[in-house]
Amino acid sequence: MQQSPLQEAEDELDTAAMALAELLAAAEAKAPALAAAEALASATAAALAQASAVAAADAAA
Numbered sequence: 333m334q335q336s337p338l339q340e341a342e343d344e345l346d347t348a349a350m351a352l353a354e355l356l357a358a359a360e361a362k363a364p365a366l367a368a369a370e371a372l373a374s375a376t377a378a379a380l381a382q383a384s385a386v387a388a389a390d391a392a393a
Contacts, residue, residue, distance in 0.1 A: 338390055341383035348376040 335343070355369040 336390070338383065338386045341379065341386050345376065345379045345383050348372065348379050352376055 352369060352372045355372055359366040359369050
């Protein structure tokens with residue numbers, strides 16, 4: 333069964349959030365990981381914006 337665009341966006345967001353948590357834990361031990369965590373946080377924010385847009389489109393439909 334094919335996932336809806338909203339479900340796909342939510343899955344991507346969940347994956348990004350888990351990776352962000354791992355990077356933030358690494359950042360406590362290593363400063364260079366902080367830059368990677370900041371980049372992932374930006375990507376997570378973009379995924380959240382995409383999920384919100386999809387949810388809004390679904391709600392409007």
